[in-house]
Amino acid sequence: MKNMNSELKILLVVIFFSLLVYIGVEPFAHSQMHKHVEGHNFVYDGTADIQEAKKEKKEAKKKFWAEVKKIAALKGDAQAGEATYAVCMGCHNGSGVPMGGVIPPNLDHAGALYDKNYLIALIKDPAMASNVDHVYKDTTMHPMGSIKSMITNDQDIANVVAYLKEKKSGEVTPQEAYIEACGRCHANRYVKWTQIGFVPKTKADIKTGQDPELLKFKEKVANAQIDLSKYLGKLPPDLSIIIRARSEHFLETFIEDPQSQLPGTAMPRVGLTKESFEKVMEYLEYSGDAKKPNRDSLGWKVILYFIIFTILAYLWKKQVWSKLH
16 A cells, blocks of 8 residues: 555656646747747738838838728629729639749639738738738839739729629638648648649650650749749748648748748738638648548547556556565
C-alpha cells in the first residue's frame, strides 16, 4: 500500500509539471517569440489598414474607406451591373493568360467568395483594396489599375457588385475556393496543382521515353512562375503542408490581412468572407493532411486501448506484488 501511494504521488508530480509546461510555459514562450495579431472576423471597413498605415498615408486610407462605405449604402441594380461587367470580361475571361505577372481570377463565384465591401474597394482602387499600395508609387500601376479609369461612377460600382453578388454566386466547393482565391499564385504539389492548373495526365512516348505534352506544360509553368516572381518579388510558397506549418489563427489573420503578420509584403489581401476562408482551410487540410479523418476516427479507440491496458497492468502489478508482502 505504501509503495502504491509513493507511485501515485510520483505520477501526480509528472502530470502537474507536464500540464504546467503544456498549458503555461509553451504558450508563454510562443507569445514572446511571435507577436499576437487580432483578427477582424473578415470585415473589410479599413480599420486595420488605417491602423497599419504610416502617418502620411492615414488620411488617404480614411478617405478611401469612407468612400467605400458610401458606395456600399447605395442600392445596386444587378441588371445594369451586367452591362457594365462587360468591361471586366476583357481580363476575367478564364483564358488563363497572365497579365501583369499573374493570371486574372475567374469571377464565376466572386459573389460567393468575396466580401461586398472588398469588391467595391477593389473596383474603386485595386491596390488600396488589396492593401499593397505601398508597392506602387502610383496605384494605377497595379495590374488591375486600369479599372479605375473604366468604372468611375459610384452607382456603376454598386451595380457591378450587385450583379456579382446575384449572378456570380452559388455553391462553391473547397477546391474551387482554393483555386480561385489562392491557386493563381500558390502551387500545391500534393494535389498536383500548379499556378496554371492541374498537372495533366499524359503518357510518355514509347520510342523516346519522353512526354512532349508534359514537357510543354512544365515550360508554361516555369514561364508563369518567372512572371509571378517579377510581379511579387519572389515566388509564393507551395501550400502543400501549410496547414501543418502554421496555426489556424495565423492563417486566418494572414489571409484576412497579410500586412498584419508580414508588414511590407507584396502579397495582396484576398477579400474572402468567413465562409470562403473556411472552405479554403478545408481544402488545405484535405491536401496537406488527408489522413486526419482516419486519425480522428481512430483516436477514441487508441484512448480506450490505453485505459484498458492501464487497468490490466495495474491488476497484474497488484497480483505480482501481493505475493511479496
